[in-house]
Amino acid sequence: MAKLYELCITSQLSNLTQIAEFIAQRTALAGLDEDQAFAVQMAVDEACTNAIEHAYEGRQDGEVRVCCYLESRDFVVRISDRGRPFDPSSVPSPDICAPLQDRQVGGLGLFLMRKLMDSVEFRFDAVQGNEVVMRKHRQAGQR
Amino acid sequence: METTTTHLKRCDVIALKGRFDSNTAPDLEKTLRASMSQGVYDLVLDMAEVDYFGSAAIRALVMAYKECRHLDRGDVRLARVNQRVQHVLDLAGISPLMQAYDDLTLAVGSF
Numbered sequence: 477m478a479k480l481y482e483l484c485i486t487s488q489l490s491n492l493t494q495i496a497e498f499i500a501q502r503t504a505l506a507g508l509d510e511d512q513a514f515a516v517q518m519a520v521d522e523a524c525t526n527a528i529e530h531a532y533e534g535r536q537d538g539e540v541r542v543c544c545y546l547e548s549r550d551f552v553v554r555i556s557d558r559g560r561p562f563d564p565s566s567v568p569s570p571d572i573c574a575p576l577q578d579r580q581v582g583g584l585g586l587f588l589m590r591k592l593m594d595s596v597e598f599r600f601d602a603v604q605g606n607e608v609v610m611r612k613h614r615q616a617g618q619r
Numbered sequence: 620m621e622t623t624t625t626h627l628k629r630c631d632v633i634a635l636k637g638r639f640d641s642n643t644a645p646d647l648e649k650t651l652r653a654s655m656s657q658g659v660y661d662l663v664l665d666m667a668e669v670d671y672f673g674s675a676a677i678r679a680l681v682m683a684y685k686e687c688r689h690l691d692r693g694d695v696r697l698a699r700v701n702q703r704v705q706h707v708l709d710l711a712g713i714s715p716l717m718q719a720y721d722d723l724t725l726a727v728g729s730f
Contacts, residue, residue: 489640489641489642490642492640492641492642493638493640493642496638496640496671514703517671518671518673518707521640521641521671521673522673522674525640525641525673525674525675528641529641570711570712572710572711572712573712575716576681576684576685576713576716576717577685577688579681579685584674584677584678584711585673585674585675587711588674588707588710588711591710592710
């Protein structure tokens with residue numbers, strides 16, 4: 477099993493910068509190019525925002541864990557929290573073709589995560605809580 | 620993140636700098652609302668120094684766009700959008716709907 481790197485923060489939006497720095501460092505060391513690194517950073521930022529705003533509903537003392545590791549050709553990020561169960565199917569997909577006047581708020585973060593990553597999976601376990609696992613394929617020749 | 624508003628005759632130019640995530644997007648919204656509350660609905664957002672623009676910032680942008688265009692009283696236009704932010708706006712389906720200019724003077728002159 478490849479080495480696993482972990483960052484644990486409390487559920488405060490002000491910690492998003494620290495998470496972005498952690499991901500920037502890990503993606504660089506994994507040899508992801510700038511575009512891939514940016515995609516992972518943004519997807520992680522949106523996923524952690526969901527955990528803080530929705531799973532913990534504004535509570536600031538919750539725990540959000542961000543783990544990353546390499547698995548064959550994939551850079552994998554696992555984000556977990558112990559907040560309220562999150563059901564991604566309850567979030568409507570935004571209609572990105574609608575006139576801006578008619579755009580509904582919400583759902584955009586999840587939509588972007590799916591666009592930016594090669595796979596996004598959600599799990600909920602009564603003991604472990606919410607977990608989202610996202611993968612970005614590395615190209616051949618990347619470390 | 621940092622925002623700087625300059626009042627011009629034709630419009631307000633709001634220069635954005637740094638990282639606009641869910642933590643800082645409420646400040647962006649406040650800045651945009653400050654112009655609108657003074658009756659200025661023609662806004663140019665200078666995006667040249669934006670490092671990051673997440674979904675919460677996009678929501679603030681769409682909010683301003685809707686309010687400014689309400690009753691045809693104004694518009695929100697973008698200037699000097701860098702490649703990274705452009706990609707995000709493309710993904711979110713914002714780009715085809717919002718006028719954007721490579722040059723700040725052209726953006727201001729468009730009003």
